[in-house]
Amino acid sequence: MKKLLLKIMPLYSWILLIVILSVNHLxxxxxxxxxxxxxHHSIALSLDEKLPFVPVFIIFYVLAYVQWTIGFVVIARGxxxxxxxxxxxxxxxxxxxxxxxxxxxxxxxxxxxxxxxLQGRGFLCSLTALVxxxxxxxxLFPSIHCxxxxxxxxxxxxxxxxxxxxxxxxxxxxxxxxxxxxxxxQHVLLDIAGGVAAFEAGLFISRRIVEKAGKVRTxxx
Numbered sequence: 001m002k003k004l005l006l007k008i009m010p011l012y013s014w015i016l017l018i019v020i021l022s023v024n025h026l027x028x029x030x031x032x033x034x035x036x037x038x039x040h041h042s043i044a045l046s047l048d049e050k051l052p053f054v055p056v057f058i059i060f061y062v063l064a065y066v067q068w069t070i071g072f073v074v075i076a077r078g079x080x081x082x083x084x085x086x087x088x089x090x091x092x093x094x095x096x097x098x099x100x101x102x103x104x105x106x107x108x109x110x111x112x113x114x115x116x117x118l119q120g121r122g123f124l125c126s127l128t129a130l131v132x133x134x135x136x137x138x139x140l141f142p143s144i145h146c147x148x149x150x151x152x153x154x155x156x157x158x159x160x161x162x163x164x165x166x167x168x169x170x171x172x173x174x175x176x177x178x179x180x181x182x183x184x185x186q187h188v189l190l191d192i193a194g195g196v197a198a199f200e201a202g203l204f205i206s207r208r209i210v211e212k213a214g215k216v217r218t219x220x221x
C-alpha cells in the first residue's frame with residue numbers, strides 16, 4: 001500500500017496535502033464557530049444584481065472538485081521546488097482567507113433564489129438547491145472555489161514539462177468555475193478577485209521562503 005501511495009506522489013507531497021486539508025477545514029468550517037453571532041456584510045456590486053441566474057453553470061461549479069483533485073495530484077508530482085512553492089502558497093492563502101472570514105464576514109442573503117423556489121424546476125435547479133442546502137451563504141470573500149481553481153491553473157503553468165493541452169484545459173475550466181460562482185449565485189464578483197489575490201499573495205511569500213531555504217541549504221553544503 002505504501003509503495004502504491006508513493007507511486008502516486010512523493011511523501012512530502014502527501015504530508016503537505018494533509019496539512020492543506022486540515023487548514024482548509026479550519027479556514028472554511030471552524031471559522032463559522034467564531035462568526036456565527038457576528039454581523040455579516042454584503043459586498044455585492046450593482047453588476048452582481050444584473051447578472052443572470054444560469055442553472056446550467058452548476059455543472060461547472062460541481063466539476064470544480066474534479067479539477068482540484070486532478071490539478072493538485074499533478075502539481076504534487078511536479079518538480080520539488082514548485083510543489084513547495086505552490087502548496088506553501090496555498091497554506092498561506094488559506095490563513096489569509098481565515099482572517100478575512102473572521103474579520104469581515106460576508107453573506108449573499110437576498111441575492112440568490114430560495115431552495116423552495118428551485119424545487120420541481122428540473123434537474124439543474126434541483127442540483128443547485130442541493131448545493132445551497134449544503135453550503136450556507138457565508139465565508140464568501142475570498143472565494144475558496146476560485147482560489148482552488150486558480151491554484152490548479154497557476155501550478156500547471158509553473159510546471160514546464162506539462163503539455164500545452166493540459167494547461168489550456170486548466171485555463172478553460174478555471175474560467176468556467178469563476179463564471180459558475182456568480183451565475184449560480186454562490187459568490188459575487190469581488191469574491192473571485194479575492195480568491196485570486198489571496199493565492200497570489202501566498203505564492204509571493206512562499207517563493208521567497210523556498211528560495212531562501214534553498215540558498216541556506218546550498219551555503220551549508
